[in-house]
Amino acid sequence: MAEVSLRKVVKRYDEVEAVRGIDLDIADHEFVVLVGPSGCGKSTTLRMIAGLEDISDGDITIGGDIVNDVPPKDRDIAMVFQNYALYPHMTVAENMSFGLRLKHYPKAEIKSRVTEAARMLDITDLIDRKPKQLSGGQRQRVAMGRAIVRNPKVFLFDEPLSNLDAKLRVQMRIEIKKVHQKVRTTTVYVTHDQVEAMTLADRVVVMNHGRIEQIGAPNELYHKPATRFVASFIGSPAMNFVPCRLEDVGGRLHVRLTDRLAFPLPPARAARYQAVPRTDKLLLGIRPEHIAEARPHLHPGVEPFDAVLDVTEPMGMETLVYFTLEGAQICGRVNPNAGAQDGAPLRLAVDLNNMHLLNEVTGVVL
Amino acid sequence: MSAITIDKAGPSRKVKYGSISRDRAWALRWSYFFLVLFAIFSLTPPLYMLITSLKSSAEISAATNPWWVYHPTLENYIGLLTSNQFLRFFWNSAWVSIFVVTITMLISVPAAFALARMKFWGSATLATGVFLTYLIPDTLLFIPLFKMFVLIGDWTGIQLINRWYVLLFIYPTLTVPFCTWIMIGYFASIPKELDEAAIIDGASWFQTLTRIFIPVALPGLIAATIFAFTVSWAQFLYPLVFTTSTDQLVLPVGIITTLIKGDVFNWGQIMTGALLGAAPPLIIYAFLMDYYIAGLTAGATKG
Numbered sequence: 001m002a003e004v005s006l007r008k009v010v011k012r013y014d015e016v017e018a019v020r021g022i023d024l025d026i027a028d029h030e031f032v033v034l035v036g037p038s039g040c041g042k043s044t045t046l047r048m049i050a051g052l053e054d055i056s057d058g059d060i061t062i063g064g065d066i067v068n069d070v071p072p073k074d075r076d077i078a079m080v081f082q083n084y085a086l087y088p089h090m091t092v093a094e095n096m097s098f099g100l101r102l103k104h105y106p107k108a109e110i111k112s113r114v115t116e117a118a119r120m121l122d123i124t125d126l127i128d129r130k131p132k133q134l135s136g137g138q139r140q141r142v143a144m145g146r147a148i149v150r151n152p153k154v155f156l157f158d159e160p161l162s163n164l165d166a167k168l169r170v171q172m173r174i175e176i177k178k179v180h181q182k183v184r185t186t187t188v189y190v191t192h193d194q195v196e197a198m199t200l201a202d203r204v205v206v207m208n209h210g211r212i213e214q215i216g217a218p219n220e221l222y223h224k225p226a227t228r229f230v231a232s233f234i235g236s237p238a239m240n241f242v243p244c245r246l247e248d249v250g251g252r253l254h255v256r257l258t259d260r261l262a263f264p265l266p267p268a269r270a271a272r273y274q275a276v277p278r279t280d281k282l283l284l285g286i287r288p289e290h291i292a293e294a295r296p297h298l299h300p301g302v303e304p305f306d307a308v309l310d311v312t313e314p315m316g317m318e319t320l321v322y323f324t325l326e327g328a329q330i331c332g333r334v335n336p337n338a339g340a341q342d343g344a345p346l347r348l349a350v351d352l353n354n355m356h357l358l359n360e361v362t363g364v365v366l
Numbered sequence: 367m368s369a370i371t372i373d374k375a376g377p378s379r380k381v382k383y384g385s386i387s388r389d390r391a392w393a394l395r396w397s398y399f400f401l402v403l404f405a406i407f408s409l410t411p412p413l414y415m416l417i418t419s420l421k422s423s424a425e426i427s428a429a430t431n432p433w434w435v436y437h438p439t440l441e442n443y444i445g446l447l448t449s450n451q452f453l454r455f456f457w458n459s460a461w462v463s464i465f466v467v468t469i470t471m472l473i474s475v476p477a478a479f480a481l482a483r484m485k486f487w488g489s490a491t492l493a494t495g496v497f498l499t500y501l502i503p504d505t506l507l508f509i510p511l512f513k514m515f516v517l518i519g520d521w522t523g524i525q526l527i528n529r530w531y532v533l534l535f536i537y538p539t540l541t542v543p544f545c546t547w548i549m550i551g552y553f554a555s556i557p558k559e560l561d562e563a564a565i566i567d568g569a570s571w572f573q574t575l576t577r578i579f580i581p582v583a584l585p586g587l588i589a590a591t592i593f594a595f596t597v598s599w600a601q602f603l604y605p606l607v608f609t610t611s612t613d614q615l616v617l618p619v620g621i622i623t624t625l626i627k628g629d630v631f632n633w634g635q636i637m638t639g640a641l642l643g644a645a646p647p648l649i650i651y652a653f654l655m656d657y658y659i660a661g662l663t664a665g666a667t668k669g
Binding site: 051072073079081085086087088098102103150 | 559560563565566568569573578581582
């Protein structure tokens with residue numbers, strides 16, 4: 001087991017920079033998830049850690065040793081691929097033991113390691129089958145087993161659940177978390193699914209355009225996003241953004257959304273945004289769960305307003321409501337009994353204690 | 367009662383065939399028509415050979431129905447199989463083919479692996495170049511090749527002309543490019559992650575080739591083997607040019623040169639020799655085809 005560090009790592013393909021100088025420190029035993037949209041450089045970063053891609057600039061260290069020029073087989077890593085990459089002509093046991101057999105481990109040890117990993121992953125019954133006789137979920141377990149038996153310093157996962165259906169994905173997510181709790185191997189996991197990132201990670205690294213946008217614990221990213229990209233990428237449904245500006249009305253700081261709609265800011269927020277120039281073009285960022293039906297007694301900082309709903313989406317435990325404000329589509333989450341109907345007006349309330357204010361030009365959260 | 371009203375349009379809809387199945391039925395009829403036509407076309411010559419091989423020389427030259435055997439005899443078969451000459455041709459052909467297949471596989475499989483997977487400067491151009499060499503016809507090559515081997519003989523004293531093993535140097539110029547090309551295609555169809563997984567598991571390039579690629583691409587390997595065997599078994603021009611002594615001849619040339627004496631054609635034995643000569647490829651096809659198709663249908667590379 002070991003820590004992994006990336007120092008100013010760059011990956012260039014001819015003229016294109018896929019990864020633009022990223023710094024990242026992953027502690028021993030840590031589960032770090034790289035998340036971002038397609039083409040953000042997350043898979044390239046993982047493949048550079050694996051040694052499957054050369055790095056154009058910078059340093060990668062595993063367990064304190066610089067591995068820039070170390071071939072993959074000498075990096076003591078194991079990788080799980082999106083399409084499982086099981087050897088089709090080998091049985092499950094042979095697949096799992098391939099790496100150990102290449103390194104001439106004693107037969108007894110290979111057998112005990114394979115048996116132990118198979119037991120951990122609940123695939124003991126499948127040990128003599130070929131990959132084509134397995135379902136997607138079982139194949140992914142075998143791919144994980146192949147990684148576990150090697151007892152490597154680092155586990156690398158490259159979108160391992162993307163080929164599975166939604167239900168199986170949730171189940172395998174839990175399996176991966178359980179495995180990590182047992183073996184505690186340092187893990188780098190790549191996904192484009194922010195739910196996977198949030199649920200699995202000790203720390204999430206949000207990447208965009210080859211750069212790291214923000215690194216933090218899942219809750220930190222959710223509640224304190226640093227940029228508009230992170231704010232919109234983390235959370236489902238995504239955070240709402242409404243163009244706004246600040247103004248002083250009767251000695252209190254207000255956020256003005258439209259000519260007719262302005263909310264007074266709660267004292268803590270007002271103090272925080274006091275220094276923001278009133279002429280700046282801003283965005284109000286508010287998560288759907290902070291727009292709910294207006295209750296008779298509103299807490300301080302929760303401001304009511306009326307909206308005509310465009311669409312409602314009953315989800316069972318809640319109803320998502322969509323309406324338009326200044327050309328922006330806004331999503332709120334209301335109680336299923338709040339009487340939300342398509343095309344009907346509803347009195348809603350926004351919780352400004354949980355608001356975010358962003359600079360519209362730079363996208364930075366203020 | 368109104369709840370169980372029967373939809374009268376319902377049953378009638380089921381009887382009609384959809385236009386897709388009608389199209390399919392016609393497509394099948396046409397397919398069968400052309401398949402039968404093609405089968406007749408390609409099976410008639412071997413049938414004629416079989417009929418002729420069962421006739422005596424007298425019956426062949428007699429003005430009887432050529433498609434019927436009135437006095438079947440095995441004298442052609444017995445004559446050929448007891449002649450040392452024919453067996454010599456047969457063994458020469460067999461050795462040449464076995465060695466050529468082995469040499470071809472030893473060269474083209476690693477070459478295809480390198481060209482398909484180990485991306486290096488110029489690998490794509492080289493892959494195309496390999497195929498282009500296959501397109502040069504042997505009728506253009508045999509004179510320069512002959513000159514070359516004569517020169518080698520003059521310089522080194524190693525006489526290769528008129529030795530059956532000279533063919534081991536020549537046939538690979540036909541088989542290696544094509545087999546390399548086939549194998550590049552097969553190797554390229556193996557998911558990239560499979561060799562990456564092997565490399566991370568600690569395999570060298572050579573181990574990746576022998577323990578992952580060759581077993582997974584076995585159908586392709588067999589296709590290439592069949593091709594190489596067929597080419598070397600049936601090759602006519604090169605052995606005709608490079609070998610002349612009777613004990614150095616391979617089967618196709620041997621049959622023609624020894625069974626046609628001046629303007630006398632020993633048709634019965636020629637046909638028998640051709641039929642017997644076609645047997646080894648047929649047996650190999652029959653044996654390997656099962657393997658080949660089993661390998662194809664396993665389709666195990668995906669996922």
